[in-house]
Amino acid sequence: MNENPPEPTRTGDHLLKVLGALNNPHRLRIVAALAKERNYVSQLARETGISRPLLHMHLQRLEAAGLVSGTLELSADGKAMRFYEVAPFLYQLTPDSIAQAAETLTRTGQKEETR
Amino acid sequence: MNENPPEPTRTGDHLLKVLGALNNPHRLRIVAALAKERNYVSQLARETGISRPLLHMHLQRLEAAGLVSGTLELSADGKAMRFYEVAPFLYQLTPDSIAQAAETLTRTGQKEETR
DNA sequence: GGCATGTGTCAGCTTTTCTTGACCGGTGTC
DNA sequence: GACACCGGTCAAGAAAAGCTGACACATGCC
Numbered sequence: 001m002n003e004n005p006p007e008p009t010r011t012g013d014h015l016l017k018v019l020g021a022l023n024n025p026h027r028l029r030i031v032a033a034l035a036k037e038r039n040y041v042s043q044l045a046r047e048t049g050i051s052r053p054l055l056h057m058h059l060q061r062l063e064a065a066g067l068v069s070g071t072l073e074l075s076a077d078g079k080a081m082r083f084y085e086v087a088p089f090l091y092q093l094t095p096d097s098i099a100q101a102a103e104t105l106t107r108t109g110q111k112e113e114t115r
Numbered sequence: 116m117n118e119n120p121p122e123p124t125r126t127g128d129h130l131l132k133v134l135g136a137l138n139n140p141h142r143l144r145i146v147a148a149l150a151k152e153r154n155y156v157s158q159l160a161r162e163t164g165i166s167r168p169l170l171h172m173h174l175q176r177l178e179a180a181g182l183v184s185g186t187l188e189l190s191a192d193g194k195a196m197r198f199y200e201v202a203p204f205l206y207q208l209t210p211d212s213i214a215q216a217a218e219t220l221t222r223t224g225q226k227e228e229t230r
Numbered sequence: 231g232g233c234a235t236g237t238g239t240c241a242g243c244t245t246t247t248c249t250t251g252a253c254c255g256g257t258g259t260c
Numbered sequence: 261g262a263c264a265c266c267g268g269t270c271a272a273g274a275a276a277a278g279c280t281g282a283c284a285c286a287t288g289c290c
Contacts, residue, residue, distance in 0.1 A: 012140075012143065015143075016138065016139075016140060018208070019137050019138040020138050022134050022208065022213070023131065023138045024131075024247090024248085025127075025220050026248095028127065028131070028213055028216065028220060029217050029220065031210060031213045031214070032213055032214035032216075032217035032218070034210075035211060035213065035214040036214065040266085040267095041266085051249075051250070051251090052267090052268090053249080053250070053251085053252095053269080054248075054249060056267095056269085057247095057248080057249090058248095072267090077257080077258060078256095078257055078258070078266095079256085079257060079258080079265065079266045079267085080266060080267060081266060082266090087210075088209075088210065089208070089210065090207070090208070090209050091207075092205070092207060092208075093133070093137065093204070093205070093207075093208065094205050094206075095146060095149075095150040095201040095202075095204065098137070098146045098147055099146070099150040101143065101147075102143045102144050102146070102147035105140050105143060139278085141278095155236080155237095156236085156238095157235080166279075166280070167238090168238090168239080168240090168279080168280070168281085169278075169280080171237095171238070172277095172278080172279085173278095187237090192235085192289095193286095193287055193288070194236045194286085194287060194288080195236065195286070195287080196236060196237080197236090197237070197238095
């Protein structure tokens with residue numbers, strides 16, 4: 001009788017999160033950059049030309065959708081660096097897959113708590 | 116030879132349009148409803164519980180992305196009705212496909228004319 | 231004339247998203 | 261002490277998206 005599943009449900013609501021995470025040119029480029037090689041925040045900011053605060057927000061959005069994942073590591077000289085890499089995701093967008101996902105939509109269009 | 120393709124490019128910019136079109140619970144439900152059967156605006160508004168002006172806006176967004184298409188028809192009693200149906204689309208979202216699409220992105224994040 | 235149905239559009243508001251420029255903390259080297 | 265680099269967060273504004281209530285047009289039926 002567990003009413004709230006421990007996993008992110010992987011259906012309508014989750015699909016919306018993914019779509020929202022990818023619906024931005026900057027975030028597409030971030031995913032593209034991380035698909036080629038894992039990178040840490042400051043370096044990624046330089047390469048993409050995005051400011052640190054902004055990049056941080058975008059990475060949060062991508063990570064919340066499960067598209068990328070970050071790990072805090074220590075470099076040789078003792079600096080704390082957060083490395084990000086893409087998750088091996090795969091989503092198919094077709095009328096049928098959307099019709100199926102729409103059945104498990106809980107949101108009417110209003111916000112909802114992530115946790 | 117031909118530097119500017121006559122079609123909507125079908126790449127980064129177009130993918131963004133599709134993602135933006137699907138990034139909304141109402142629009143997912145609209146696509147789902149139209150996937151089951153074609154329908155006209157007022158009837159669709161009743162079934163989905165969306166107001167006419169709002170539904171009109173959502174349909175425009177979906178049609179602009181090429182996910183649905185509308186046709187103006189005349190009913191038996193002479194009423195002009197706009198019927199919508201889904202287009203048979205298929206989009207794969209993977210890190211690689213996104214990396215590929217990101218290369219053809221023209222937008223930095225700013226708006227651009229549709230034509 | 232009413233009323234019902236269908237279509238579309240407009241102004242104006244609320245909410246969300248995006249973005250920037252500060253700040254804060256830390257470590258290490260000169 | 262400077263400065264470099266790394267990390268993060270905050271407030272506040274600008275821009276985009278979402279939504280509503282009018283209003284317009286049309287037709288057909290009582």
